[in-house]
Amino acid sequence: MGVSQKIIGLLIAAVFISGTVHAQPIEHKTRADSSSRSRAPLGAASQIKDIKAYCIDFNWEKPYGRPKLARLGVFGKTDPATHLAWYKMLGVNVIQTFCVSTNGYAWYKNGFVPAQPGLKHDFLPEMVKLGHAEGMLVMGYFTIGSNPRWAGLRPDLNYTADKEGKISGGYHVVYTDEYLDFLSKSISDAVRKTGIDGFMIDWLWQPTRKPTNGRWIECEKKLYKQLMGEPYPGDDALTVKQELTYSRKAIDRCWKAIRKAAKEANPNCIIWITVNHMDHPHVVDSDMYRQADWLMNEKGDLERSYIS
Numbered sequence: 001m002g003v004s005q006k007i008i009g010l011l012i013a014a015v016f017i018s019g020t021v022h023a024q025p026i027e028h029k030t031r032a033d034s035s036s037r038s039r040a041p042l043g044a045a046s047q048i049k050d051i052k053a054y055c056i057d058f059n060w061e062k063p064y065g066r067p068k069l070a071r072l073g074v075f076g077k078t079d080p081a082t083h084l085a086w087y088k089m090l091g092v093n094v095i096q097t098f099c100v101s102t103n104g105y106a107w108y109k110n111g112f113v114p115a116q117p118g119l120k121h122d123f124l125p126e127m128v129k130l131g132h133a134e135g136m137l138v139m140g141y142f143t144i145g146s147n148p149r150w151a152g153l154r155p156d157l158n159y160t161a162d163k164e165g166k167i168s169g170g171y172h173v174v175y176t177d178e179y180l181d182f183l184s185k186s187i188s189d190a191v192r193k194t195g196i197d198g199f200m201i202d203w204l205w206q207p208t209r210k211p212t213n214g215r216w217i218e219c220e221k222k223l224y225k226q227l228m229g230e231p232y233p234g235d236d237a238l239t240v241k242q243e244l245t246y247s248r249k250a251i252d253r254c255w256k257a258i259r260k261a262a263k264e265a266n267p268n269c270i271i272w273i274t275v276n277h278m279d280h281p282h283v284v285d286s287d288m289y290r291q292a293d294w295l296m297n298e299k300g301d302l303e304r305s306y307i308s
Contacts, residue, residue: 048137051294053094054087059102059143069148072103076118080126088134095131096272099124099140099190099199104149107140112189113149128195139272140190140199142183144254145171145207150182157219160211170208174220175254183254184261191265198270198293201258206247206282223250247282255288274298278306 058075060067087095098107106113108124124140131138151158151172157179159172173179190196209216214235216224221232227249233242262269272294275283284306289295 048093051094052092053096053139054090054092055096055141056083056086058098058107069102072105073117073119076116077120078123080121080123080130083127084130084134087131087136092136094137094139095127096139096141096200097124097127099194099196100142100147100186102143102146102148102203104147104152106186106190108190108194111193112185124190124194124196128197132195137197137270138195139270140194140196142187142199142201142258143203144183144201144258145173145203145205147173150179154178156217159207159209159217170210171203171205172207172211174207174217174223175250176219176223180254180257184257187258187261188265191262191269196269198272199262200272200274200296202274204251204254204273204283204288205280206250227253244281248286251282252287255286255291259291270294272296278304 058078059070061070061074062068083097084095100106100113101116103116104113105116106124107116107119109115109119109122124138128138151160157174157176159174187199190199207220216232216235224232224246228242228246232238259271262271270293273288273292274296276298278284278297278299278301283289289307
């Protein structure tokens, strides 16, 4: 059956004001493949014709010089009503805010993931209530390939992150069974408890392995054997083809765990993927692209969907 999939191309306007990123959405239709592979229903996405989204970004702060990962609790006193006023002023119909920000702590209380230290309001549920009253969709957010809190809980399953929550070496998470269980519980809890219409996923990439100078840690060697059906060949013997096949399997498995957790919690949950390298060999022409409800190309290329 021929299917048209909605592709959301966000032209990032590179406006960085007090930790906020302004994106102007541009929507167009592109023809997806005609195979029988499953696709997520649009659900609540069908309620709006044009997506006009904005994100006031709690991931980052800029006290001096270049932006850095926000310190724990630095935005904890944020008032949902004041927050909503910004979105209303901007004329959006989609609020893109946070379930769990990149520091690994949640923006709602009494959940599976501990709340941001000093969180004054039950922020995300209150944003959902206020946004829905204005006819807006309210979207959360998860960083997938980096989570300093998870790295602190299970340093044996990560390529390190220091105690201050700064990310050492960029993407550091290995997509082990333990992490996928942790991530799935985080997602299902947020979807069920907060009333969000969906969430964005970011940084769904393989670990950079910079802290180990490219050498693989033991948990990833075990994951390689689990996914490839053969022992890890060794850092010096691993071929480009083997690394590519493994990486695509690891990311695909992670994506399917995310989708399963979201759709079991709410079949109409919108999963919004943001990608900064659409044609990367690890993700190009993937089920993730086919099954996403919203797909965002951060580089603003609206001509290519990278779905065959």
